Amino acid sequence: MSDYSIQHKLAQAAAAGEAGAAAAPKIRIRNLAKIFETRRGRFAALDDVSLDIPAGSFFMIVGPSGCGKTTLLRILGGLETETHGSVEIAHSGSERPLNSMVFQGDSLFPWMTVWQNAAYGLTMRGRPRAEIEEVVGHYLSRIGLTRFKDAYPHQLSGGMRQRVSIARAFANDPEILLMDEPFSALDEQNKLLLQGELLRIWDETRKTVLFITHSVDEAVTLGDRILVMSAHPGKVKTVIDVPFGRPRQVLELRARPEYGALVYNIWEELRDEVRRARAQDEEGVRS
Numbered sequence: 001m002s003d004y005s006i007q008h009k010l011a012q013a014a015a016a017g018e019a020g021a022a023a024a025p026k027i028r029i030r031n032l033a034k035i036f037e038t039r040r041g042r043f044a045a046l047d048d049v050s051l052d053i054p055a056g057s058f059f060m061i062v063g064p065s066g067c068g069k070t071t072l073l074r075i076l077g078g079l080e081t082e083t084h085g086s087v088e089i090a091h092s093g094s095e096r097p098l099n100s101m102v103f104q105g106d107s108l109f110p111w112m113t114v115w116q117n118a119a120y121g122l123t124m125r126g127r128p129r130a131e132i133e134e135v136v137g138h139y140l141s142r143i144g145l146t147r148f149k150d151a152y153p154h155q156l157s158g159g160m161r162q163r164v165s166i167a168r169a170f171a172n173d174p175e176i177l178l179m180d181e182p183f184s185a186l187d188e189q190n191k192l193l194l195q196g197e198l199l200r201i202w203d204e205t206r207k208t209v210l211f212i213t214h215s216v217d218e219a220v221t222l223g224d225r226i227l228v229m230s231a232h233p234g235k236v237k238t239v240i241d242v243p244f245g246r247p248r249q250v251l252e253l254r255a256r257p258e259y260g261a262l263v264y265n266i267w268e269e270l271r272d273e274v275r276r277a278r279a280q281d282e283e284g285v286r287s
């Protein structure tokens with residue numbers, strides 16, 4: 001194995017299980033770098049990223065377009081290999097899958113009903129029928145889609161399809177949830193509703209979530225911590241704690257003066273990076 005090869009280590013959590021391992025980070029990223037070989041040469045998408053992400057935290061990632069957010073998520077999801085460094089995800093030792101991903105676009109199987117889509121992960125893992133019925137029934141009810149369980153994706157609105165994707169991801173009961181701008185294609189009203197629904201489901205499970213967004217508002221509304229990434233090559237610029245408690249009510253939170261102040265601070269961190277990314281685009285620095 002070369003120095004550059006992937007080192008996804010599944011650190012088995014202690015026999016005490018996940019609760020006992022709560023103090024340890026769920027995800028430990030060390031000196032992570034990703035270099036793409038392109039026709040124009042080597043292109044560094046990520047450079048020396050080190051992070052600890054606590055178990056049960058809602059961890060938001062913001063950064064200018066092209067700074068490597070999706071690349072980071074894809075490495076965590078095992079869809080991409082790192083060039084240098086390491087990623088460790090603490091595994092609870094059960095049969096749970098390591099991750100589930102929710103993307104921006106449609107990721108549902110068009111030939112499956114809502115119920116079948118939501119049940120997909122559990123069905124693939126051969127879970128008992130009664131368990132699948134119970135878990136899928138629970139999450140479809142939580143996102144208000146029980147009535148549509150026999151509908152096909154083309155019969156649903158974009159917002160409803162994203163709700164099914166969220167139900168599927170939670171029903172799969174993964175160690176970590178990876179969400180790449182899941183609401184960015186939705187209109188403002190739907191976005192607000194889905195943010196509230198996601199928070200309610202998350203409050204029940206307290207799964208470790210990594211969530212990419214371009215919206216500073218969304219980052220502050222949902223997150224416990226916000227990683228601000230620098231423009232190319234993607235690095236950790238800063239990690240900001242969100243001081244608001246749980247459970248959160250989306251609209252009430254936004255009415256608080258501290259909310260506006262935090263959004264402003266984060267935007268200040270981000271603004272220079274967005275400008276740098278723009279300048280890089282004009283200079284043709286990026287691939």
Ligand SMILES: Nc1ncnc2c1ncn2[C@@H]1O[C@H](COP(=O)(O)OP(=O)(O)OP(=O)(O)O)[C@@H](O)[C@H]1O
Nearest residue numbers: 036038045064065066067068069070071072286287
């Ligand atoms: N397979 C690839 N081959 C070459 N370059 C790539 C590849 N995948 C991503 N890149 C480049 O790496 C950089 C980071 O891409 P990535 O999609 O991770 O950024 P991002 O921050 O998620 O962007 P956005 O916010 O626009 O979605 C970009 O310049 C992109 O062009």
